[in-house]
Amino acid sequence: MSGQMQKLTGIPVSPGVAIGPAFVLGGAGPAVPPRRIRPEDVAAELKRLERAIQASIAEVQAEQERVRARLGEETGAIFQAHVQMLQDPGLLNRVRSLIENEHFAAEYAVYHTIQRYISILQELKTPIGARASDLRDICEQLLRHLTGRRRQELRRLSTPSIVIAQDLTPAETASLDTSRVLAFATELGSRTSHTAIVAGGLDIPAVVGVAHLMEHVYQGATVIVDGNRGTVIVDPDPETLRRYEYLARRFQFFAQTLSTLRGLPAVTKDEHRIYLMGNIEFPREVEYCLRQGADGIGLYRTEFLFLERDTIPSEEEHLAAYSKVIRAMRGRPVVIRTLDLGADKLPDSMQSAQERNPFLGLRSIRLCLRRTDLFKTQLRAILRASVEGPVHLMFPMVSTLAELRRAKLLLAEVREDLSDEGVPYRRDIDVGIMVEVPSTAVLADHFAREVDFFSLGTNDLTQYTLAVDRGNESVAELYSPVDPAVLRLVRHTISAAERRGVHVSICGEMCGDPLYTMLLIGLGIRSMSAPPHSLLEIKQVVRSVTVEECREVARRVFQMENARDIEVYLRQVARQKVPDLFE
Numbered sequence: 001m002s003g004q005m006q007k008l009t010g011i012p013v014s015p016g017v018a019i020g021p022a023f024v025l026g027g028a029g030p031a032v033p034p035r036r037i038r039p040e041d042v043a044a045e046l047k048r049l050e051r052a053i054q055a056s057i058a059e060v061q062a063e064q065e066r067v068r069a070r071l072g073e074e075t076g077a078i079f080q081a082h083v084q085m086l087q088d089p090g091l092l093n094r095v096r097s098l099i100e101n102e103h104f105a106a107e108y109a110v111y112h113t114i115q116r117y118i119s120i121l122q123e124l125k126t127p128i129g130a131r132a133s134d135l136r137d138i139c140e141q142l143l144r145h146l147t148g149r150r151r152q153e154l155r156r157l158s159t160p161s162i163v164i165a166q167d168l169t170p171a172e173t174a175s176l177d178t179s180r181v182l183a184f185a186t187e188l189g190s191r192t193s194h195t196a197i198v199a200g201g202l203d204i205p206a207v208v209g210v211a212h213l214m215e216h217v218y219q220g221a222t223v224i225v226d227g228n229r230g231t232v233i234v235d236p237d238p239e240t241l242r243r244y245e246y247l248a249r250r251f252q253f254f255a256q257t258l259s260t261l262r263g264l265p266a267v268t269k270d271e272h273r274i275y276l277m278g279n280i281e282f283p284r285e286v287e288y289c290l291r292q293g294a295d296g297i298g299l300y301r302t303e304f305l306f307l308e309r310d311t312i313p314s315e316e317e318h319l320a321a322y323s324k325v326i327r328a329m330r331g332r333p334v335v336i337r338t339l340d341l342g343a344d345k346l347p348d349s350m351q352s353a354q355e356r357n358p359f360l361g362l363r364s365i366r367l368c369l370r371r372t373d374l375f376k377t378q379l380r381a382i383l384r385a386s387v388e389g390p391v392h393l394m395f396p397m398v399s400t401l402a403e404l405r406r407a408k409l410l411l412a413e414v415r416e417d418l419s420d421e422g423v424p425y426r427r428d429i430d431v432g433i434m435v436e437v438p439s440t441a442v443l444a445d446h447f448a449r450e451v452d453f454f455s456l457g458t459n460d461l462t463q464y465t466l467a468v469d470r471g472n473e474s475v476a477e478l479y480s481p482v483d484p485a486v487l488r489l490v491r492h493t494i495s496a497a498e499r500r501g502v503h504v505s506i507c508g509e510m511c512g513d514p515l516y517t518m519l520l521i522g523l524g525i526r527s528m529s530a531p532p533h534s535l536l537e538i539k540q541v542v543r544s545v546t547v548e549e550c551r552e553v554a555r556r557v558f559q560m561e562n563a564r565d566i567e568v569y570l571r572q573v574a575r576q577k578v579p580d581l582f583e
């Protein structure tokens, strides 16, 4: 398996270069990749399979008991077929043989065998619907038990390693221990997937969307992850290894040079102050933002409080997290966004509702308006935390005025409750919305009458305007925040805000890319919130340009008709203005 160097390419989502041994996480996606294991790991893999089978049988039997009690003996007996399949010697021996003789990982052995059984049943052309779906069920169940151990596997990591996986959930990514995880790379994912966003806050190199990654990496292989260029190299030859050791040192040197900008303000050459804030998912990231010289927190994605745990957080737990952030920021503004749960951000305890189109479904403010218990608990905590410092409250994914009004009504109710109870809170906190759904951008003038601020969420605005799933690497080339259609909505929103005297900022990942800084300033943006690792690079651009130059860039961009031309042009200008950054 080892020997031949493999150079793979993906999407860089967190900068830096790391070199180390691979720690390959078992995993299952819609199609399970044919991952191989080392011959010496066969026994452990067979044990892992046995544990998954036993756990699945126990689960089916418990379910059978529950159904029997509720619906009677006959209905309960349906589950007997599942138990029989999970004990079927023919099926299990085939799975074991793929592990023992062909050294496939347990997930693939299960997946491959059961898929073959299903195809054979289908070829027989007998009424097999129920049996095939039973087989699909047990396949899913076994895979869940095999992959459900992933967090434990991650905790077992004892030497500094590079984590390799088909995919990582945002919660798994957040749980990575950066004292032992040097970098990570995944086969799935895209630039603005939430996994990528969490990676940016961890300050370790990361590359996602690496095609065929799982086929080429094996446990313990030497791997290089270049989070600047999006390259993953397996089994590098000595010369490549030396080159990347040099690049890693150079990156550190570059980071040190940039760090001289930390204490300096983000002011353009013609003295316009641009406010650079940090995006965070966890209170622990505040320190990193401060080290990077952030003027405040422009986006606190509070839903991650739910994603790190199995139970729903209490009001006191919300309050503790928010107070920690506000206190640490020592008088700098903190924009707390209410829960944006749903789509790819759902805790295990809320996974029950399967939606066909989760990004268009019960997500975010829509979920909060249904689950007012969760929402009001959070609103109480935000208001209570407001006595600690300047807090701004922001609703995500608002798509109609009715939603905004309903959310504000609930906020008013919470205020009244707190007043009745004599609980202190600030009465004058600003209330704003994310502009991230095209309908809201189009109606920005109406929304501007009812809020104190807008924050442009270009990650979702791009996804919804272009109908391109932000997390799907196979359509990633269609996804561009500088597509002219997206830019028109951005410009329209900024003008509506300016006309009504509403503050407007931007917090999508695009403002973390210094390539877009001039364009955003040229469009009138004076406050940006970005992943903390990118703040110094943005500051370097800000300090190298004038607002008039930026306006000219925006004028030129608006004459262009496609994202590619715009990207090429922006790179050209950026190279001229800040050659060190865009060599």
Ligand code: PEP
Pocket (backbone or CB within 6 Å): 197, 299, 301, 340, 436, 456, 457, 458, 459, 460, 461, 507, 508, 509
């Ligand atoms: C956005 O959509 O641009 C945004 C900042 O929110 P999130 O990435 O959390 O969806």
Ligand code: MG
Pocket (backbone or CB within 6 Å): 396, 436, 457, 459, 460
């Ligand atoms: Mg969003």
